Amino acid sequence: MKKNPDRLLVFINKRINMPKETLIACHECDLLYAVHPLPTRSTAKCERCGAILYQNKSNSLDRTLALSIAGLVLFVLANAFPFLAFQMKGQATETNLLTGIVELYKTDMEALAALVFFTTMLVPLIRLLGLVYILLSLRLNHSTLYLGRIFRFQQSLHPWSMMEVFMLGILVAVVKLDQMATIVPGIGLWSFAALIFVLAAAAASLDPRLVWERQGIES
Numbered sequence: 625m626k627k628n629p630d631r632l633l634v635f636i637n638k639r640i641n642m643p644k645e646t647l648i649a650c651h652e653c654d655l656l657y658a659v660h661p662l663p664t665r666s667t668a669k670c671e672r673c674g675a676i677l678y679q680n681k682s683n684s685l686d687r688t689l690a691l692s693i694a695g696l697v698l699f700v701l702a703n704a705f706p707f708l709a710f711q712m713k714g715q716a717t718e719t720n721l722l723t724g725i726v727e728l729y730k731t732d733m734e735a736l737a738a739l740v741f742f743t744t745m746l747v748p749l750i751r752l753l754g755l756v757y758i759l760l761s762l763r764l765n766h767s768t769l770y771l772g773r774i775f776r777f778q779q780s781l782h783p784w785s786m787m788e789v790f791m792l793g794i795l796v797a798v799v800k801l802d803q804m805a806t807i808v809p810g811i812g813l814w815s816f817a818a819l820i821f822v823l824a825a826a827a828a829s830l831d832p833r834l835v836w837e838r839q840g841i842e843s
Contacts, residue, residue, distance in 0.1 A: 646658050646659050647659065648677055648678060650670040650672070650673065650675055650677060651675060652670065652673045652675040653670060653672050653673045653675070655670060655671075655672050655673075657670070657677060659678070661680075662678075662679070662680035663680065665679075665680065665681070665682055666679070666680050667679045667680075678831075678833055679831060680831075681829060681830075681831045684829055684830060684831040684834055685759055685762060685763065685830075685831075685834055685835070685838070686763070687829045688755060688759055688826050688829045688830040689755070689756065689759040689760060689763060691822050691825050691826040691829065692752050692755040692756045692759065692826050693756060694822055695748075695752045695819055695822045695823055695826060696752050696753070696756065698815045698816075698818050698819040698822060699748065699749060699752060699815075699819055701811060701812065701815035702721060702812045702813075702815040702816040702819055703720065703721050703722070703745075703812070704812070705720075705810055705811035705812040705815065706718040706719065706720055706810035706811065706812055707719050707720045707721055707723070707810050707812035707813050707816070708794075708798070708807060708808070708809060708810055708812075708813060709807070709808040709810060710801070710806070710807060710808075711806040711807075711808065712804065712806070718810070720812055721744070721745065721812065721816070724740065725737050725740050725741050725745075728740065740790070742784070743784055743785065743786040743787075743789075743790070744786060744787055744790040747781050747784045747785045747786075748785050748787055748819070748823060750778070750781060751778055751781055751782070751785060751823070752823075754774055754775070754777070754778035755778065755826065755830075757774065758771060758774060758775050758778070758835065759835075762835065762838045772836075775832075775835055779832070782827065785823070787816070787819070787820050787823070788820055791816065791817060791820060794813075
């Protein structure tokens with residue numbers, strides 16, 4: 625069937641001439657939609673592929689800010705207090721988050737030690753600090769020159785946060801060592817476990833569209 629080029633041109637011009645802030649592209653199939661206000665806790669989905677376009681999350685920025693601050697407190701507790709204590713033959717040994725990384729480095733596994741440090745400590749800390757900085761700036765109505773770049777960088781680090789994998793490895797080691805020694809979980813372990821859930825909750829409650837809209841910049 626022969627397409628009408630004039631009709632196609634008119635359709636494209638209508639799309640292009642629409643205000644940019646009123647358009648959103650589906651992340652799966654690239655179909656363009658006009659953005660309309662949604663009721664609280666509702667979701668807009670693509671009619672072509674069913675992917676989620678955007679959501680209206682209740683108190684998204686304030687909730688994410690509170691969770692991020694709580695995450696920073698838990699991060700400090702996880703590093704300041706003992707992680708695990710091993711009691712064997714009357715002797716007790718305490719470990720913290722850095723103990724495993726240091727031991728990997730001492731056994732000539734510098735690359736693995738650096739990877740564990742990056743994915744389980746550095747990335748979560750940068751994500752939390754970035755969220756607090758961005759959301760607190762928006763909450764106080766402070767205009768920040770590099771807010772967009774910071775937010776993009778913070779979002780790009782999400783796949784590198786592997787605290788869940790680290791926690792799973794610890795649980796496997798605890799199960800294997802349970803018959804050899806008495807293992808006592810410390811405050812650091814419980815704080816680290818809580819931090820995993822807090823980070824997941826912060827990521828789920830954050831609506832990136834609101835960040836771009838409040839700052840008046842494009843994503």
